[in-house]
Amino acid sequence: MPYKITEKVRLNPVTWKLVLEAPLIARQAKAGQFVIIKIDEKAERIPLTINDNDPQKNTITIIFQEAGATTRRLGCLKAGDVLTDILGPLGKETDFGKAGRVVLVAGGVGIAEILPVAKYAKREGNYVLTIIGSRTKDLLILEEELKRYSDKLIVTTDDGSYGVKGLVVSPLKEAMASEKLDLCYCVGPDIMMKAVSETTKPCGLKTLVSLDANMVDATGMCGTCRVTVGGKTRFVCVDGPEFDGHLVEWDLFLKRQKRFIEEEKRAAEYFESHHKDCIYKR
Ligand SMILES: Cc1cc2nc3c(=O)[nH]c(=O)nc-3n(C[C@H](O)[C@H](O)[C@H](O)COP(=O)(O)OP(=O)(O)OC[C@H]3O[C@@H](n4cnc5c(N)ncnc54)[C@H](O)[C@@H]3O)c2cc1C
Ligand code: FES
Structure with missing residues (x-):
């Protein structure tokens, strides 16, 4: 069954929001869940978080950052x-x-992935402190939307062009020192989730991370998204994507995330030679 795009919005130079007709998914989706999409018969399958769902309009929303060919x-x-x-x-x-008292920490396109979690956290009656970070002001997304579901929102930019200059870990450390927090939830670049987990571990602040692992079948069969958590093998597609950040074997995970670099490079080159024109038409 084909899935129609009903709306397309540019959020920053490299990030798009698509609203798609997908009635069955729209009726069932919950915070933290994702879809696997395939553009056409020959396309690669990629996982993307369900950013929003509207059972009345039969639609789901995805937000993605242009990373590679797909x-x-x-x-x-x-x-x-x-x-x-x-x-x-x-x-x-x-x-x-x-x-x-929940602190949500997100970076880059992880900010899109944290929005449904922020809605959920507020709906459940939590105090929500949200810390979001991007490289520059131009790349920041969804600040106003997140404010709606946060008691307090802190923005950081690496270059200081907006909000607090620096990485998300600094305001997180300050918050941990000045107030009692019960849970940290983090989604963003792998290296950021590792740093956040290492920051919260010494004081025992329970930390959930949502892992953006490479995936193929997303049914727990192929093993592509394998991760070691607390010494046990887990599959992000069926056991996750949320895990205890203090138990993830980060170095192994980071290493596994790099194993398709050559294929990704070839796919990007193929895109450049076959589809580049479309970038200038949109
Ligand atoms: C459960 C889940 C939810 C996700 N939700 C979102 C989302 O809501 N929005 C979004 O933009 N992305 C999300 N991702 C990541 C997304 O799936 C990848 O960015 C996408 O598969 C890249 O495909 P590509 O062919 O464009 O790039 P590729 O050619 O596969 O990769 C291009 C570059 O991006 C890097 N990259 C590839 N995959 C990832 C990844 N998973 N994490 C970090 N860097 C990566 C590669 O190392 C490479 O440098 C999610 C991943 C998972 C597992
Ligand atoms: S993607 Fe194949 S096991 Fe998870």
Whole structure:
């Protein structure tokens, strides 16, 4: 069944929001879950978080950053175009409930992935402190939307062009020193999630991370998304994507995330030679 794009919005130079007709997924999706999309018959399958769902309008929203060949092709599509396949909702839903004082930490396109978690956290009656970071002001997304679901929102930029200059870890450390926090939830670049987990571990602040592992089948069969958590093998697609950040074997995970670099490079070169024109038309 083809899935129609009903709306396309540019959020920053490299990030897009797509609203898609997907009635069954729209009815079932929960915070923390994701879909696997395939642009056409021959396309690669990629996982993307369900940023929002509207059972009345039969739509789901995805937000993605152009990283390589597939996300750049996706950025070339327009409202009215269709995707061949969307599989979901996949993964376990967020279920930390009323944890108390929750700090949400997100960076880059992880800011899009944290929005449904922020809505969930507020709905469950938590105090929500949100810390979001981007490289520059131009790349920051969804600040106003996140404010709606946060008691307090802190923005950082690496270059100091907006908010607090520096990385998300600094305001997180300050918050940990000045107030009692019950739960940290983090999503963003792998290296950021590792740094946040290392920051919260010494004082025992429970930390959930949502891992953006490479995936292929997303059914727990192929092993691509394998991660070691607390000494046990887990699969991000079926056991995750949320895990205890203090138990993830980060160095192994970071190493595994790099193992398709050559293939990704070849796919990007193929995109440049076959589809580059679409970038200038949109
Ligand atoms: C559960 C889950 C939810 C996700 N949700 C979102 C989302 O909401 N929005 C979004 O933009 N992305 C999300 N991702 C990441 C997204 O799947 C990848 O960016 C995408 O697969 C890249 O495909 P590509 O062909 O465009 O780039 P590739 O050619 O595969 O990669 C290009 C470059 O991006 C890097 N890259 C590739 N995959 C990832 C990754 N998973 N994490 C970090 N860097 C990566 C590569 O190292 C490489 O440098 C999610 C991943 C998972 C597992
Ligand atoms: S993607 Fe194949 S096991 Fe998770």
